[in-house]
Amino acid sequence: MSSIATPPVSPSRHRLKLSALITLVLAMALVTLGSLWLVQEQARQLALPTLHNELWQAYQIDNEMNHLLDAAHSLRKGELDSDDLVVRIQVLRSLTQSLERHHLFDFLPESQSITQGTLDQIIGLSRDWDARARWGDPQGVRQLAEEIHQRLPQLLKPMHEVMVASKISLANKIDAKRQLLHRCFIGLGWTLLGLLLGGALLVSRLVSDYRKARTLSHNLAELNQHLEQRVSERTAELSEGQALLRQILDASPSDVALISDDGKQVHFVNQRLHQRLELDASSDFSLSRLFSNAREALHFSEALQARQRLDGWETQLAGAEPYWGVVSGRVLEYHGRPALLIWSYDISLRKQMEQELLVLATTDALTGLNNRHAFLQRAGELFKSAERFDQPCTLLMLDIDHFKAINDNHGHQSGDEVLARLGELLRQVLREVDIIGRLGGEEFAALLTQTDRCDALQVAERLRLSAEALALNGADGQQLGITLSVGLAERRPAEPLEGVLARADSALYRAKAEGRNRTAQAVD
Known part of the structure; x- marks a missing residue:
């Protein structure tokens, strides 16, 4: 009985099915990418370091208003320098300036025009005071102190209402964000359901194709006989190809070697690696000869055997002089047995540039x-x-x-020379284990390790006296003398670095206020 032939599928119908399948795959890919983008975008927004910091800024403004009012009282009593009040005004302005672009009360249940007006008034006052505050203008700053004394106390209580309103607005804003995320996750759930249905359709298509493939495998078996003949013809061509490949590898800019998986047999070492390691014969090559550290060579071999593939292994390699290189490897079959293909290239110049960039950055x-x-x-x-x-x-x-007087009277070149000499003095007086840094302008900091307050006070005084004894000549040839004011703070248990910095900075301000050229300790 003759078999009934299956009617062939028309090309147009086949193309239609293929187009539908491709469309489905593209749709699933777009939905997946869109979902991943949505998740990534939400994660990025939640990871922003400045997220919801408006309330913290409002608290900082309230705190700085109290500091400014205290500074104004001290100036009126003659206990504070006019430039210190200018500093406090500038600090308040820097805090209020960041809130000019924020809408703190958008999420309040009802309009708070009075609260917004209070905040606008504080911002306006800080802007006006900052514009009028001038360094080295005691009379003008004293007038500002009188105005601050009159106007600022009236705004302290309304400022507390501003903080309460901003806290309520922030809570409502977070709740709105939570509801948005809830809706997003519901949408993602439906998206995953759609992907599941699409995957089911693809699986059914694959099953259908698998059945067709079994039919085709029978036809492929008949072609094997013809392939055997072609294999014999290709064997000769491959021999020529291997010779060409060796020529290419010898001309490669990378160092290349092919060895057995146990390292006992060397199949190939290109000419470049031969010369770099100064090998008498290719059989002298081993991973321990390639790596400058034998233990590193063992770690590389074990990792390559375990993973079957390694890329970008940075280490020091051997040669006439050790150098930094990147080593890669593959486990493959050569003549029916496992073998290791190893190649590397020199990255010494890149390492040198990375080190130079690190020095510049720090x-x-x-x-x-x-x-x-x-x-x-x-x-x-x-x-x-x-x-x-x-x-x-x-x-x-x-x-x-x-320091400003040095720049003004002797030029900025003299000021730079003073800073450089002070940096040299700090390195001479302090230990290598101590951490020294220039924080900006004429302000320096030193963290003394394993040093309590008493020992640190002696070090600070030694630094202060050494700086006072420096013999400096300005760019104009005139002799310069400098003095230091030092603030000292010892670390408390569980205290963060920011806390110690703040206390040391306060002590420094006190040393300045008490006449300069002295060391002041932080108050416990």
Whole structure:
């Protein structure tokens, strides 16, 4: 009985099915990418360091208003320098300026025009006072102090209402965000259901294709006989290809070697690696000859055997002189047995550039000390260690007295020379284990490790006296003398770095206020 032939599927119908399948796959890919983007975007917004910091800024403004009022009282009594009040006004302005672009009360259940008016009034006053505050203008600053004394107390209580309103608005804003995320997750749930249905359709298509593939496998078996003939013809061509491949590998800019998986047999070492390792014969090659450290070679071999593939293994390699290189490897079959294909290239120049960039990113160019970012990072690490092992450490905040006058009277070149000489003095007097940094302008900081307050006070006085004894000549040839004001604060148990910095800074301000050229300790 003759078999009934299956009617062939028309090309147009086949193309239609293929187009529908491709459309389904693209739709699933777009939905997946859209869902991932939505999740990533929400995660990015939630990870922003400045998210919902309006309430914190409002509290900071309220706190700074009290500080400014206290400073104005002190200036009126003659207990405070006019420039210190200018500093407080500028601090208040920097805090209010960031709130000019924020809408603190958008999420309140009802309009709070009075509260917004209070905040606008505080912002306006801080802007006006900041514009009128001038360095070295005691008379003008004293008039500002009188105005602050008259107007600021009336705004303290309304400012508390501003903080309460901003807290309520922030709570409503977070609740609205939560509801939005709830709706997003519901949408993602429906999206996943759609992906599941699409996956089911794809699986059914694959099953159908599998059945067709079984039919085709029978036809492929008949073609094997013809392929055997072609294999014999290709064998000769492959021999020629292997010779060409060896020529290509010898000309490669990378160092290439092919060895057995146990390392006992060397199948190939290109000419470049031959010359770099000064091998007498290819059989002398081994991973221990390639790596400058034998233990590193063992770790690489074990990792390659376990993972079957390694890329970007950075290490020091052997040669006439050790150098930095990137090593990659593959486990493959060669002549029916496992083999390791190893290749590497020199990255010494890149490593040198990375080191130079690291120095530029962490060093103050003028003094050679740590810059502010590097100082805070290293000081934070030392604080964690001190807390873990309960060791004392003390922070010194140092400021050159009347540095602005040096720049104004002798030029900025002289000011730069003073900063550089002070940086050199700090390195000479302090220990290598101490962390020294220039925080900005004429302000320096030193974190003394394993040093309590008494020892730190002696170090601070030695620094102060050494700075006073420096013999400096300005760019104009005139002799310069400098003095230091020092603020000292010892770390308390469980106290963060920010807390010690604030206390040392307060002590520094007190040293300035008490006449400069002295050391003041933080008040416990």
